[in-house]
Amino acid sequence: METTTRPCVVHSAMNDIKKKKISFKHKLQRREGVWTKKQKSLLIDSLLKHYPTNPIYLVVEEGEPKRVIDGLQRLSTIKSYVNDEFTLSTLDDIEIDGVPRKLSGKKFSELDPAVKEEISSAEIVLCELRDATDKDIIELFSRINNGKPLNSTQKLTTFMSVELIDIISSMVENLFFNNVLTEKQLNDSVDVDIIIESLMMIDSNKDRELKSFTAGEKRKFAVYYSEKLKEEPDNQYEKMDKISEGLNRLGNHFEKDTKMPKLLMPLCIYGMYRMIKDNKSFEKYFNWLDDFLAGYENNEEFLQYCNSGTTSAAKVQGRFQYFRSAMHDL
Numbered sequence: 001m002e003t004t005t006r007p008c009v010v011h012s013a014m015n016d017i018k019k020k021k022i023s024f025k026h027k028l029q030r031r032e033g034v035w036t037k038k039q040k041s042l043l044i045d046s047l048l049k050h051y052p053t054n055p056i057y058l059v060v061e062e063g064e065p066k067r068v069i070d071g072l073q074r075l076s077t078i079k080s081y082v083n084d085e086f087t088l089s090t091l092d093d094i095e096i097d098g099v100p101r102k103l104s105g106k107k108f109s110e111l112d113p114a115v116k117e118e119i120s121s122a123e124i125v126l127c128e129l130r131d132a133t134d135k136d137i138i139e140l141f142s143r144i145n146n147g148k149p150l151n152s153t154q155k156l157t158t159f160m161s162v163e164l165i166d167i168i169s170s171m172v173e174n175l176f177f178n179n180v181l182t183e184k185q186l187n188d189s190v191d192v193d194i195i196i197e198s199l200m201m202i203d204s205n206k207d208r209e210l211k212s213f214t215a216g217e218k219r220k221f222a223v224y225y226s227e228k229l230k231e232e233p234d235n236q237y238e239k240m241d242k243i244s245e246g247l248n249r250l251g252n253h254f255e256k257d258t259k260m261p262k263l264l265m266p267l268c269i270y271g272m273y274r275m276i277k278d279n280k281s282f283e284k285y286f287n288w289l290d291d292f293l294a295g296y297e298n299n300e301e302f303l304q305y306c307n308s309g310t311t312s313a314a315k316v317q318g319r320f321q322y323f324r325s326a327m328h329d330l
Contacts, residue, residue, distance in 0.1 A: 001136040004128045005055060010047065011120040013075070014082055016066070024076060026059060026067035027157045027165050028137045028150075040077045041089040045103070047078070047122035048094050048115070055127040057144075059137070066128065069137060070144065074124075082119070084109050094118075134158045152215040153193040159219050161226030167240055168195050174244070175251030180258050180265060190262060193218075197266035199225060201320055202239065202273055210320055213311040246272030253286055260293065263310055267323045274327040284330050292326075 016022045046053055056071030068075060080086060084107045093100040096114045108116060129137070138150050138158075157165060177191040185191070197213055200221050204210035208224075211217050229236050250272055254260075260268075268289060275285045296302055305318030 001132040002130040004130070006126055006128070007123040008126045009120070010078055010082070010122050010124060013124060013126070014079060014120075017075075017079055021065050022058065022075075023065040023067045024072055025166075025169070026069045027160060027162070028134060028141075028154075029067075029069050029072060035073050035077060037086060038089045040081065040086060041091055043074060043077050044081055044088060044119065045091050045094075047124075048103075048118055050122070053124060055125040057127045057129065057140070059132055060128045060130045069129075070141070078124070082108050151188055152218075153189045153196075156192070156196065156215075156218055156222055159222040159226075161229060163229045164222065164226045167229075168192055171195050171240075171244060171247060174247040176247050176254065177251075179251060179254045179256050180260050185262070194262065194265045194269070196221065198243065198269040198273075201266060201270040202243065203228075204320070210317060212313040213316050242276045243269065243273055246276055249282060261306075263306065263319070264293070264296070267319060270320075271323055271327050274324075275330070278327075280327075280330055285327075288326065288330060 013022065043053070053074060054071065056075050057069050058066040059069055060066050081088075087105050087107050088103050090105075091103040093102050094115065095101070096112075096118060099114075101112045101115045103111070103115070108119070111119075129140070132140075138155060141150055160168070172191040172195065177186065177194070181190055196218055200210055200213070200218075203221075203225065246269060250268060271285060271289065272282075274280070275282055292299075302319070302322050305315045305322065307315075309315055
């Protein structure tokens with residue numbers, strides 16, 4: 001792997017994004033927490049004050065756009081501000097050419113011309129990676145993240161097709177995950193894990209039965225389902241539409257900071273999918289689901305599948321069969 005680190009003015013980077021020379025999509029892109037308005041505003045303030053910011057890492061491949069793998073939040077924040085997508089929070093005025101300039105509450109287009117020019121000419125640091133293998137990128141993440149390696153879910157994307165990655169990337173933006181997962185879980189890509197487990201249950205049939213949720217089984221499924229998307233695009237994308245509709249309904253049903261064990265989340269998605277697929281009552285499902293979630297801790301029939309070894313075949317299949325039977329009876 002060869003690396004090149006260079007400064008780049010904001011105006012030039014924004015032009016490259018506009019011309020699609022820089023892409024925000026890469027299968028190994030490192031997840032970052034959702035930034036608050038204050039965090040976004042402080043980044044713009046840092047550019048104006050010429051404070052150093054961490055490099056933005058991009059993979060460079062012949063004939064392809066440069067793909068951001070780390071620093072997505074920084075680069076997308078600059079892009080969204082220049083495009084007038086948010087106003088700055090409370091910030092001190094900045095002095096340019098001896099004149100104080102107001103920042104607070106302003107969109108980019110509302111700034112003084114001198115301030116806009118200062119932002120456009122500010123420098124960010126790009127680190128471009130050439131001839132980088134997946135292994136190189138994973139190792140790089142470990143080193144720039146204080147030695148913390150990618151977890152098994154984050155590594156799982158190396159086994160996915162671009163089509164599957166795009167589908168999952170779209171689904172993880174759903175309100176449901178923001179309402180039931182913590183920021184740490186989102187940063188650890190737990191939402192991706194939930195979608196994969198949901199797909200494994202939804203795809204289960206007599207020809208390909210659900211086995212376990214071990215890392216090895218998930219890798220096998222990622223490869224298998226990537227091929228299935230290419231072989232049966234119409235059928236599979238119709239299925240994805242139903243899953244997305246189900247996620248929307250779940251996102252509207254559960255409020256922010258809802259407490260729910262992670263192992264129940266794929267089951268909720270599976271159940272919602274079955275209601276849509278089988279044209280059953282959403283009201284009945286949510287009434288049943290709310291009662292189940294309120295009392296599952298005392299449900300010995302279900303709890304036998306929730307103790308140690310929850311990813312094993314026996315435990316996964318037990319939980320799945322419990323939900324499948326319940327959905328059949330609704």
